[in-house]
Amino acid sequence: MECTSENSLISKFECPVCFKYMIPPIRLCLSGHSYCSSCFDKLKNCALCRANKSPYRCIVLEQIHATLSFPCKYYDQGCVFRGKGDVMTDHQEYCDFSPALCPLRFNECEWRGSKSEILDHCRNLHPDNLFFENKQKLKVTNFYNIMNRNYFILFYIFDTVFRCTWDLIEDSGTVRFAVYVLNKPSKLRQYSFKITVFDTQTNMEVITLMGPCYYLKDDNLKFLGKKYLSSNHDYFKGFCDNNGDLNYAITIINNIRNERKEQEDFDDLFQ
Structure with missing residues (x-):
């Protein structure tokens, strides 16, 4: 039951533009609709109600965010990690399922894949x-x-x-x-x-x-x-x-x- 309640609450953090989970800073329109920072910067007006963008952040949502365990943003690629706040931010930066380029790309290799595939790629090519x-x-x-x-x-x-x-x-x-x-x-x-x-x-x-x-x-x-x-x-x-x-x-x-x-x-x- 507790896990179901948390999952229900976590779903409220989906950005209405990219559908990814919002992480602080969480931005607002003047009507109160929230967005992830990346999508907010690309908008001219609120995508839901056309209101102007607010210069303020949604502090309450950011405080709630710090108490919840979110799935890694690469869960669609197979990552099963869940964590809170800074722990998740740190994990996602080095997640094995995150996108990666060939570390030898300066030798003109154009390979793209996930971090977990780097070694196999280098073994082969x-x-x-x-x-x-x-x-x-x-x-x-x-x-x-x-x-x-x-x-x-x-x-x-x-x-x-x-x-x-x-x-x-x-x-x-x-x-x-x-x-x-x-x-x-x-x-x-x-x-x-x-x-x-x-x-x-x-x-x-x-x-x-x-x-x-x-x-x-x-x-x-x-x-x-x-x-x-x-x-x-x-x-x-x-x-x-x-x-x-x-x-x-x-x-x-x-x-x-x-x-x-x-x-x-x-x-x-x-x-």
């Missing part, structure tokens, strides 16, 4: 750009001439998707590196990465760069502000082979797991 180990040795062909070239690869480890990006800023000769986390941010999950360059003659490590893996909320961005590592292009050239190829490796480190392992090793000393 981008197998050379997807890795499942936390360390991967790679090669950049013709590193001498990388002007206007971007590199994007994915790692799927620790149940997390990482996108590795690097490019060259032609004017300054600066090579930029970054590894970003594409999953939902978590205080309990913190990662870092290491870029290692190898001398092609001796196979010895000659350059090591390390940095944190920042969470990338908007994956339309290639780089997040100035949150990347950088070095000089000419410096790297000295470690290329006779063909101008550069051998390097990317390692992704689970910092929380390492700290836990260190604690376990410390505890073992006293057992």
Whole structure:
């Protein structure tokens, strides 16, 4: 009975234009009809009574909204999650059933699907750009001439998707590196990465760069502000082979797991 009453109340939150559940801010016309903010901004007048739009919000509905558990807006696509207020807003932003573009679309891939389908898509269409180990040795062909070239690869480890990006800023000769986390941010999950360059003659490590893996909320961005590592292009050239190829490796480190392992090793000393 309680669930039926709540469902009946939730139905009152359907926007009369898009029929999606309204979330704060909930907007009004001067006659009191309510709309979701997105539809309200597109209207010239109230779609139900033609009254002018009000500059005020429906505070009472917003207060009631905070007490109810709503289904995810992707329930038609199969999501069964229900939650209140900020919990639902946070869930929908990273919902597995939410629409997604290929995270390697900068390589001219036009795929569209849901977030839950990304890995299968990349396995099928981008197998050379997807890795499942936390360390991967790679090669950049013709590193001498990388002007206007971007590199994007994915790692799927620790149940997390990482996108590795690097490019060259032609004017300054600066090579930029970054590894970003594409999953939902978590205080309990913190990662870092290491870029290692190898001398092609001796196979010895000659350059090591390390940095944190920042969470990338908007994956339309290639780089997040100035949150990347950088070095000089000419410096790297000295470690290329006779063909101008550069051998390097990317390692992704689970910092929380390492700290836990260190604690376990410390505890073992006293057992």
